[in-house]
Amino acid sequence: MITAFDRTAVEVGAALALPSPKARELVRQADALHTRLPGLGALLAAGEVDYDTVAMVLDRTDLVHEDVMAQLEAALLERVRGWACFSRKQLRDAVDALVKEVDxxxxxxxxxxxxxxxxxxVAAEADGMAVVRGTMSAEDGAALDTRLTAIAKKVCACDPRSLVQRRADAFKALTLGEPFGCMCGRNDCPDALAATPVASTPVGSTPAAPPRQSLPMGRQVVLNVIASAETVTGLGNAAGYLLGYGVIDAELVRELARDATRRLVEAPRFEERQALTYRPSDALARFIRARDLTCRFPGCTVPATRCDIDHTTPFDHEDPAAGGWTVPWNLACYCREHHRHKTFDTGWRDQQLVDGTIIWTAPTGHEYRTVPAGVGLFPGLGRARNSAERRRVAAARQRLHRHRDASTYNRYRNQQARDEVRNRRWRNGFRGRYLLFKGEFAHNAPSRSPFGRFVNDPFEPESLPPDWHPPPQDRADPDEPPPF
Incomplete structure (x- = not known):
């Protein structure tokens, strides 16, 4: 069921280009300030409290019973102005103390x-890094903290990593079921003798570069990276894209591609019969995900690998030829939430152009335009064409190629004709002024100036005959120095 809250959050997310969780949080806060804590909302509007303080209060009071909210708000309004210099922890403790008093x-x-x-x-971080955030019970967090430190200390004193770095490596080893060992590089290192995964023993250790072990559940982690062939082979340095993370540099692309399975992603060449099937082929699905990279709803950042591939114009199962074909310009990636808002009639409408651009129309009539993110990074993922269109484009290119020389000469002739007419008018203008100044003596006293003897010539016609041709085009390089 799609509630009014869901619809409002979707419209706010589209208008402000926000991901769904952030949009929902804003709507929740606005609703609480309007219905539960209107006095606090008035202080925020007047600038007497900051947004972070209000957000903290809303978060810590959202479970307080409605019957005591008025009492709690009165106590808050008496004290909140004095909390301006509180730290986040002091503010949280102060609010919790008030909540404990009333409920x-x-x-x-x-x-x-x-x-x-x-x-x-897991969130993307700059410079090819990521931030992992977790929330668990206090006792589990303390146990994990102790466990990471214990593993990080089970290396020799020559290990070049700091304790903080070793804790990060230990966390990765625990998560992926990989071994953890010393990286000193010495052959006689006692902590480089064992090769037991961390997931199996409390204090396992391995050589500096052990082979990757499978996860305890028997599943492998799959990373999807999109990059140009030139970048992968080392012929170029264009950035790549790690699905679920973001842009990565060329060096990291080549490092990840060294032992990876590679698939060519290009605009698929499909026939009309393939467009009449409901499910896209594997090649077409890879192309759509690589083209879109994320959900195509405005502001949504859900990776394409976690999205549904949806038909913009619904597929007609009874008569596939009637419309809704399975072609690139009728397919797009939508996360499950925004897919539901489109499927269940909530007032949202989408229209896709042939280049993959999608125009969303909100129930309010506002329009939002999203473009495929992958095309900007990888131009080769542009518009796909069917076989008939490819033949038409090839024939047009051949026709243009045959006419290229004639078109080039016509452009040169037209430009030279405009220049010739302009020069004739300029020279005729000087001849007229010379005649005006000299009068009847102009023919008996020709100009002797080395820069203006053209005034002695008769007036030139200011229109060109149809068979006029310019001098041959000089194809020499104008920047080439003369032979001194």
Whole structure:
């Protein structure tokens, strides 16, 4: 069921180009300030409290019972102005203390809800790095912290990494089921003798560069990287794209591609019969995901690998030839949330152009335009053509090639004709002024100036005959120095 809250969040996300979680959070905060804490909202509008303070208060009071909200807000309004210099922790403790005074059960509910919302997220960071954030119970967090430190210390004193770096490597080893060992590089290192994965023993250690082990569940991690063939082979240095992360540099592309399985992604050449099937082929699906990179709804950043491939014009299962073909300009990546908003009639409409541009129309009538992100990074993923269109384009190119020389000469002749007429008018103008100044003596006293003897010549016609031709075009390089 799509609620009014869901519809509002989608419209806010499109208008502000925000991902869905951020848009939902803004709508939730606005609703709370309007219905639960209107006095705090008035202070925010007047600039007497900052947004971060308001966001903290809303987060810590969202489970307080409605019957005591008025009492809580009155206490908040008395004290919130004095919290301007509080740190985040001091502010959180102050709000929690107030909540405990008016509704002790809300504190218990917060703990239960917080545990239910435990999660791990990975976000892109600059310079080819990523940030891993996790939320878990306090005891589990303390145990993980102790475990990482214990693993990081099980190397010899010659290991070149800092403790912080070794903890990061230990976290990766625990997560991927890989071995963890010393990187000193010495043959006699006692911590480089064993090759037991960290996931199997508490203090396993391995050589500096052990082979990758499979995950304990028997599943392999698959990373999808899109890059040009020139970058992969070392002939170019254009950036690549790691799906789920973002842009990566050429050196990292080549490092990841060294032992990877490679597939060619290009605009697929399809026949009309292939367009009449509902499911896109593997090649077409790879092309669509590489072209779009993310969900095509405005502001959405869900990676294309986690999106559905949807027909912009619905596929006609009863008569496929009637419309909704499975072709690149009728397919796009939508995350499940925005796919639902389009499928269930919520007022959103999408229209896709032949170059992959999608025009979204909101229930309010506002229009938002999104372009495929992959085309900007990889121009080879541009518009795809069917066989008939490819033949038409090839014939047009041959026809233009045959007429290229004639077209080039016509452009040169037209430009020279314009210059010739302009020069004749300029010279005739000087002749007229010379005649005006000299009068009847102009013919008996010709000009002797080395720069203006053309005034002695008769007036030239200022129109050219149809058979006029310019002098032969000089194809010499104008920047070539003369032979001194």
């Amino acid at each position: 002790a059960d809300a504190v218990k509910q917060r703990r239960t809800r917080a545990y239910d919302q435990r999660r791990v997220s």
